Amino acid sequence: PDAERPTHCWRLAAEARGPLEAEGERRNATMFLRGIDPYGLTAVIAVRGAQQMLAPAFDRKGVLTPAQAFDAKTFLESGGLDSALLSALRVLAGNQEEARGWFYLGLIFKKKHLYTHASTAYEKVLALKPASSETMYEMASLYALMGDGEDTVKWLKKALPLNTEI
Numbered sequence: 001p002d003a004e005r006p007t008h009c010w011r012l013a014a015e016a017r018g019p020l021e022a023e024g025e026r027r028n029a030t031m032f033l034r035g036i037d038p039y040g041l042t043a044v045i046a047v048r049g050a051q052q053m054l055a056p057a058f059d060r061k062g063v064l065t066p067a068q069a070f071d072a073k074t075f076l077e078s079g080g081l082d083s084a085l086l087s088a089l090r091v092l093a094g095n096q097e098e099a100r101g102w103f104y105l106g107l108i109f110k111k112k113h114l115y116t117h118a119s120t121a122y123e124k125v126l127a128l129k130p131a132s133s134e135t136m137y138e139m140a141s142l143y144a145l146m147g148d149g150e151d152t153v154k155w156l157k158k159a160l161p162l163n164t165e166i
Contacts, residue, residue, distance in 0.1 A: 020046050024054035031069070045084075084108055099128040103135060110138070115146050133162035 106121035136159035143151035
């Protein structure tokens with residue numbers, strides 16, 4: 001029955017966190033997940049991650065960060081980008097004030113070479129979180145991809161004083 005399904009608001013507020021164990025024919029894998037919308041984007045990432053970890057070509061061992069464990073290109077080419085886009089749009093349809101949703105939407109648009117849309121998404125993040133150095137850095141990299149050196153430098157100059165790790 002519908003009463004047992006999580007509501008859209010619940011999904012947006014929920015956080016998925018915990019271990020995921022995947023069993024394959026020749027190996028098992030365990031990963032620790034943390035993300036929002038456990039029935040949407042996090043579920044897609046979990047399934048795609050498990051598929052990559054159980055693939056015969058996966059040769060990484062030990063405790064790894066997501067960047068070390070997964071090949072982003074393989075994930076994106078396997079349809080993950082379109083799934084991520086739909087999930088981000090669903091999140092934002094329910095809450096236009098979700099800065100993380102706008103940030104991820106910007107990243108997705110940037111990967112899809114939709115630079116104007118990416119810029120608009122990042123501007124939404126900055127309207128909600130004006131001191132987001134991470135978003136300012138993404139704006140700089142976006143302008144660099146578009147060949148606009150002047151705006152690239154402008155955004156880097158804004159981001160640098162806020163974050164010494166850049």
